Amino acid sequence: MKDYPVYNTYQTPSWCPGCGNFGIWYALKNAFHELGLNNHDITMVFGIGCSGNLSNFLKVYGFHSIHGRTLPVATGIKLANHKLNVLATSGDGDGLGIGLGHFIHTCRRNIDITYIIHDNRVYGLTTGQTSPTSPKGFSSKSTPFGVIELPVNPVALAIISGATFVARGYSGEIDHLASLIVQGMKHKGFSVIDVLQPCVTFNPSYSYAFYNPRVYKLEDTAHNPQDYENAIKLAMEFNDKIPIGIFYKTERETYEQACIELGENPLSEDDIENISIEDIIDDLLA
Ligand code: SF4
Numbered sequence: 001m002k003d004y005p006v007y008n009t010y011q012t013p014s015w016c017p018g019c020g021n022f023g024i025w026y027a028l029k030n031a032f033h034e035l036g037l038n039n040h041d042i043t044m045v046f047g048i049g050c051s052g053n054l055s056n057f058l059k060v061y062g063f064h065s066i067h068g069r070t071l072p073v074a075t076g077i078k079l080a081n082h083k084l085n086v087l088a089t090s091g092d093g094d095g096l097g098i099g100l101g102h103f104i105h106t107c108r109r110n111i112d113i114t115y116i117i118h119d120n121r122v123y124g125l126t127t128g129q130t131s132p133t134s135p136k137g138f139s140s141k142s143t144p145f146g147v148i149e150l151p152v153n154p155v156a157l158a159i160i161s162g163a164t165f166v167a168r169g170y171s172g173e174i175d176h177l178a179s180l181i182v183q184g185m186k187h188k189g190f191s192v193i194d195v196l197q198p199c200v201t202f203n204p205s206y207s208y209a210f211y212n213p214r215v216y217k218l219e220d221t222a223h224n225p226q227d228y229e230n231a232i233k234l235a236m237e238f239n240d241k242i243p244i245g246i247f248y249k250t251e252r253e254t255y256e257q258a259c260i261e262l263g264e265n266p267l268s269e270d271d272i273e274n275i276s277i278e279d280i281i282d283d284l285l286a
Contacts, residue, residue: 016201044087051197110254121133129143165189215243228248
């Protein structure tokens with residue numbers, strides 16, 4: 001694993017030592033380098049949480065959105081200028097709790113955005129509450145007697161909701177994660193990468209000692225990412241063995257391609273000098 005400081009800001013990451021967010025930070029920089037992207041070629045939308053602090057440490061065009069709304073903001077940016085490389089990142093609480101509806105609808109739309117979920121199975125920034133991916137029985141400040149509900153399975157949910165590239169990475173496998181990000185960004189359509197990201201401070205049960213002996217790579221197996229049923233079956237595997245890699249990949253018309261109003265040229269390049277807001281409102285009310 002190499003580092004590419006050209007993508008660093010002047011700020012030093014404030015994450016806890018050993019936090020899995022460091023691995024995602026390095027993997028993103030490696031992926032941008034491999035894709036030959038300059039800083040100004042990249043647009044990222046960040047959510048609220050420890051993952052959102054990434055906005056301070058990556059030197060790209062960025063938008064730090066409100067809680068749970070990374071995907072609507074990223075969608076708006078992509079629709080305004082569909083020539084941009086748009087990524088969105090959020091934690092499991094941000095993206096799969098507050099933002100769960102947006103996640104499902106973005107999968108359905110198949111808009112050409114890459115979405116990275118920092119999945120540490122806990123709310124870290126608010127010092128350790130149960131999140132949507134915390135396992136049943138998980139004891140925390142918010143569920144001292146153990147959580148009753150079943151966890152959300154982001155990989156299975158993305159597949160059945162219509163995402164056309166669905167993968168899982170691990171922040172302890174940075175080169176592998178960088179390769180997934182490269183493939184996700186090259187993919188035309190909504191690419192989802194759920195990242196196992198240890199929160200060493202507030203969820204030590206799911207730290208590197210838990211994941212290291214369990215993760216295995218799907219590319220080392222006979223799995224065909226176009227096999228929908230097997231992808232779902234593998235997405236349910238999360239015990240002594242935890243698969244990482246590409247679960248599912250298919251080709252489908254993207255939202256931008258289907259939206260004829262967008263045309264070839266981005267809306268942001270339209271000449272709006274002579275457009276009157278009154279005329280637009282009159283059109284809408286007609
Ligand atoms: Fe990382 Fe957890 Fe610390 Fe947040 S609280 S920076 S997720 S280790």
